[in-house]
Amino acid sequence: MxxxxxxxxxxxxxxxxxxxxxxxxxxxxxxxxxxxxxxxxxxxxxxxxxxxxxxxxxxxYQHGEVFFAGERIAGNTSWRRSVIYQDIRLFPWLTAQANVAFALESKGLPKAEARRQAAQWIERQGLQLYADAYPAELSGGMRQKIGVCRVLANAPELxxxxxxxxxxxxxxxxxxxxxxxxxxxxxxxxxxxxxxxxxxxxxxxxxxxxxxxxxxxxxxxxxxxxxxxxxxxxxxxxxxxxxxxxxxxxxxxxxxxxxxxxxxxxx
Ligand SMILES: Nc1ncnc2c1ncn2[C@@H]1O[C@H](COP(=O)(O)OP(=O)(O)O)[C@@H](O)[C@H]1O
Ligand SMILES: [Mg+2]
CATH class of the missing domain: 3.40.50.300 (P-loop containing nucleotide triphosphate hydrolases)
Known part of the structure; x- marks a missing residue:
């Protein structure tokens, strides 16, 4: 780690x-x-x-200052600062596992390693039987679990x-x-x-x-x-x-x- x-x-x-x-x-x-x-x-x-x-x-905002890790934040987004919403939108065309693997691949992990780590995230949430299901086939709670894994797999700093x-x-x-x-x-x-x-x-x-x-x-x-x-x-x-x-x-x-x-x- x-x-x-x-x-x-x-x-x-x-x-x-x-x-x-x-x-x-x-x-x-x-x-x-x-x-x-x-x-x-x-x-x-x-x-x-x-x-x-x-x-x-x-x-x-109108007044004041906001900084993260020394960088001034004023309407500029970054993968370093991610929001976990109550209803996270998954990519509907990707399976549960591919949604999480996507985040890992975008961090530069090779495809096979991204797939392996995505499987671990999914298993920790007890969803291994649903790894290959598409978001439309999952319950709201399952989707949120996958969504949270996807955000955290992206390794945000805030x-x-x-x-x-x-x-x-x-x-x-x-x-x-x-x-x-x-x-x-x-x-x-x-x-x-x-x-x-x-x-x-x-x-x-x-x-x-x-x-x-x-x-x-x-x-x-x-x-x-x-x-x-x-x-x-x-x-x-x-x-x-x-x-x-x-x-x-x-x-x-x-x-x-x-x-x-x-x-x-x-x-
Ligand atoms: N886009 C917007 N346009 C106008 N008023 C907004 C907007 N977003 C939030 N507000 C208002 O700003 C206040 C704070 O909203 P919000 O930050 O969503 O509060 P909370 O998350 O604590 O419930 C509320 O009065 C809300 O109605
Ligand atoms: Mg609110």
């Missing part, structure tokens, strides 16, 4: 307004040290997706996750959580993981960023004092539950505020 240290993400005084005057992010500053795993929790509409899109370079496991059943969700954790742990890449699931945030991340209701601002950053080898932590461990409880208490207020804004403004 590679041990190269990737860069960190620096966001300074970021401000994003959508036309005509929807303030999505207001003065957001956030630093992710290289190789860290950070989760973001915040009410719907507080700008989480906007922040990820800006970091990926698929959305621009993994931007936008509620990637929210629509999955428990076993698929757990399997992909572990895949992502191992990727982060072994490759030492930087992960920014948006979720509305407090338990998921606390289970995966070293730090949980709490955002306020729109316009999104960072309210607090909570450290999760659990070992990096999270797969060895029980999901009902008292430390994990204590942090989750703390996060829950702090976001309950923001959710109430967001609902009040929606009612007052009408969206």
């Amino acid at each position: 590679s041990t190269s240290t990737p860069g960190g993400l620096v966001v300074r005084n970021l401000h994003k307004t959508y036309p005509p005057d929807i303030v999505a992010l207001r003065d957001v500053s956030l630093e992710l040290a290289p190789g860290t795993f950070t989760a973001i929790i915040g009410p719907s509409g507080c700008g989480k997706t906007t922040l990820l899109k800006i970091a990926a370079g698929i959305e621009t 993994v931007l996750c936008d509620e990637p496991f929210s629509a999955l059943d428990w076993t698929a969700r757990e399997s992909l959580q572990l895949e992502l954790l191992h990727y982060w742990y072994e490759q030492r890449k930087t992960v920014l993981f948006v979720t509305h699931n407090v338990e998921e945030a606390v289970y995966l991340a070293q730090r949980v960023v709490l955002m306020s209701a729109r316009p999104g601002e960072i309210k607090e950053i909570v450290d999760v004092p659990l070992p990096e080898e999270r797969w060895s932590v029980r999901r009902d461990s008292p430390q994990l539950l204590a942090v989750a409880q703390y996060v829950n208490n702090h976001i309950a207020d923001e959710v109430r505020k967001a609902q009040a804004t929606e009612q007052a403004v009408g969206y």
Whole structure:
């Protein structure tokens, strides 16, 4: 496994307004040290997706600065910074295995080696019987598993996750959580993981960023004092539950505020 240290993400005084005057992010500053795993929790509409899109370079902004590994990001995309969406689109004309092999080949691996490694990714997700199936023949959960493998096989240095496991059943969700954790742990890449699931945030991340209701601002950053080898932590461990409880208490207020804004403004 590679041990190269990737860069960190620096966001300074970021401000994003959508036309005509929807303030999505207001003065957001956030630093992710290289190789860290950070989760973001915040009410719907507080700008989480906007922040990820800006970091990926698929959305621009009005004020502030964003850097990854020293490179300024302002609407420029790169394979180094990948988003894992809730519903990843696979290439419909390629089999499950070929979808993953495609990512590996595009990284320069010879065809046979790409095929071998793709088979390993697929096997870890328990999908070996579906390696030669086309996306249309797979369930939504299976497609998402293949999609996550394809993104990670591409070896991004910044993994931007936008509620990637929210629509999955428990076993698929757990399997992909572990895949992502191992990727982060072994490759030492930087992960920014948006979720509305407090338990998921606390289970995966070293730090949980709490955002306020729109316009999104960072309210607090909570450290999760659990070992990096999270797969060895029980999901009902008292430390994990204590942090989750703390996060829950702090976001309950923001959710109430967001609902009040929606009612007052009408969206
Ligand atoms: N393309 C867009 N045009 C106009 N408004 C948008 C656009 N995308 C998002 N918004 C608005 O910006 C705010 C933040 O959106 P988003 O980043 O998707 O929030 P979240 O992911 O936290 O739910 C919301 O009020 C949303 O309606
Ligand atoms: Mg979103």
